[in-house]
Amino acid sequence: MRNINLIENYGFGNILINGKKYKSDLVIYKNSVNDKWWRKEGHNLNINDIKEVVEKKPEILIIGTGYYGLMKVPSDLIEYLESKNIRVIVKKTKEACDEYNKLYQNKKVIAAFHLTC
Secondary structure, three states: OOOOOOEEEEEOOEEEEOOEEEOOOEEEOOOOEEOOOOOOOOOEOOHHHHHHHHHHOOOEEEEEOOOOOOOEOOHHHHHHHHHOOOEEEEEOHHHHHHHHHHHOOOOOEEEEEOOOO
16 A cells, blocks of 8 residues: 655655655645645744644654755744654755655654755
C-alpha cells in the first residue's frame, strides 16, 4: 500500500508527492496535502500561518525554508511550538524533504514547505 504522503522529488519551485506535482508552497498532513498554504508575510513564518498545524498536535513539525533557505523562522515561534510539545526541525526544503521521508511513517509528522527561494 502506498502512503499518501511520500515525497518522490523536490526541485526549485516544485515537489512530487506520490506522482502528483505541486508548484506552490504546501503543508503535508498524514492523509492530505494543503497546496494553498501561504504566509501573511511571505518569507517570514508566524504563528497565524501554522495555526491549523498546531491544532493537529503533531509530534514533529518539519519546516522547509526554501531552496536557498530564505524563509525566516523566528526563535520565539520555535519556542512556542516546543512549549506545545511539538519538536521543530528547520532546514532548507531539499534537506527538509529528506528528513520528512525518514520520519513520516513512524512519527506523527506534519511538514510545511516553502518551495522557491
